Amino acid sequence: MESSFHNDVEHQNSNPHFEALLEPLLQTRPWAMLCAVLGLFVSGLMVIFALVLILGMSGALLAGSMFQEPFSGGIAVVMGIVYLIFGVVFALPPYWLYRFAKSIRMADKTRETSDIIDALKYQKSFWKFIGICVLIYLGFVIISLVFVAIAAFISA
Template identity: 30%
Template sequence: MEDGIQNSSFQEPADIKLSPAGLSFLASAAKWANFLAIVCFIFIGISAITMVSLVFGASALSLGADEYVTAGALSTFGVLYLLFLAFFCLPIYYLYNFGSKAKKAIENRDSIQLELCLDALKKHYKFIGIMVIITIAFNFMGLVVGVVLGISDAFAGV
């Protein structure tokens, strides 16, 4: 391992300064982060309005007796989707915080704001990383369940 890099322990650096190119890269990343966060918040808002209308409008649907989807199932799906949207507001909030705090750090040459923006970026990626791990685990469990059910179905058909 290199001399200046430690595992996860914090060592106070002698002095860290960003070059003009580094500040430019940070400013560009902050602009894109704010843009993406705002677009995501708009998408979440539109999706939430759609799901609220589904939840309240599902009872007004007149589905025939032969339909597979009931109004209760649509309402349940709508409520679960609203919870899913609320859950994903957190990483988008962290992304927005990164962008806004990075902009303040650059404008004011404030190292505290720079630390706060990097902390928000760390929280954003930590959240996304945990969600990727959970998604991989669910996919793996689905694969195992599918294989087990396929094998049991093959033996039941013999």
């Protein structure tokens, strides 16, 4: 009787459906981690660049000696703020990829379905963000094409 119980417990821990689901995710994990680390690195560089630009140009504006033209330093500060916003916003997808990879590692260790569900939630957030960015990009492309067509029509 004891060995039958032991075999049932082993069978539960080695569910073939769970293993089939986990295997492709485990193969994806290193690539997701690589993209996450590189994305967080680039986002960090953007934030550092933005802070240097904001602080450097703010100091130069306060000193008043670097810029002869009006607003030249102010535009740099605004660009720094825009870079800061983009650096923070674009840190989200790599963060979700990082959490995806960590959840897959945890699922491999614990063999819990809830860890795979967490990983897939992070993956969903990543792809939702990418989809929204693609739609925004396509909107800008369409608007640009309309302006080019109008400009071509007016100049003809």
